[in-house]
């Protein structure tokens with residue numbers, strides 16, 4: 119499960135349909151939608167967490 123900060127809920131929320139991307143600086147981030155309100159959200163993540171998210175079913179986009 120991927121969590122990110124939702125600006126609308128003003129809280130950490132679970133991400134729906136997360137996609138893991140690689141940033142131009144070589145970091146990883148996930149993009150998806152808030153499960154509570156549907157707002158687009160993103161979260162920076164470590165490589166370990168990125169790989170874990172992909173294993174758990176997140177889309178890989180790099």
Ligand SMILES: [Zn+2]
Pocket residue numbers: 124125126127128131152153154155156157
């Ligand atoms: Zn939300």
